[in-house]
Amino acid sequence: MIWELVYKIGVDVLSIWKPYTFPSPVDVIKSLYFLSIDNTLLIAVGASMERLMIGYLLSVIIGIPLGILIVRYKYVGENIKSIILGLQTLPSICWLPFAILWYGLSEKTIIFVIAMGSIFAISIATEGAINNVYPLYIKAAKTMGAKGFKLYLNVVMPASLPSIIAGLKQGWSFAWRALMAGEMLVATKGLGQVLMIGRDLADISQVLAVMIVIIAIGLLLDNVVFGRIEASIRQKWGLEVKL
Incomplete structure (x- = not known):
């Protein structure tokens, strides 16, 4: 209702902007x-999710x-951790020209960008x-003969699992x-490509519609998948406290 009200005032009453630059919720x-109805959205979501899962x-x-190697072997950690920290700050889109030179305009390019964007x-x-991990857990395990x-x-892994899930x-x-960055520049199908088609056609309603779908999928996966796993693990480890 607020969106429609802003649209009516900005477009019809004050003429601050044009309808093709700020769509109404009805148009979206x-x-x-x-x-x-023409399965464009379904095909795009399917293609995007397949790439996402693989990458x-x-x-x-x-x-x-x-991450385990960095902790387990001091030499590896001293020489690689700083490099990984530097690569983590690199925006994912920066890997795209590199991937295109390696794999061309193919599915492998997008999957490579996805993987490089989240590995570090x-x-x-x-x-x-x-x-x-609480040091007492490790000391107690060692006194019982656990090692390596x-x-x-x-x-170590069960105790660090809540934080690993957050990672x-x-x-x-x-x-x-x-x-999304890879699909907007390389893919022939996917949500990113549908977004770019809306831009090429100057269809702001389609652009905003795809953006809403992207947000909705992100929230759905975050709450249904990661949210439940995180809550289950926190409850198992007694970290779920009600205030």
């Missing part, structure tokens, strides 16, 4: 409807072991989670942003 709903899975497979965030989060792989498997959640947000 119409765009969502038309994108849905994010690769970042988890690489990022978590990398996950590895740094894993390293921080392990370093913040068993110590990490049975004590995975952060890595997913980086992966989601990297996906």
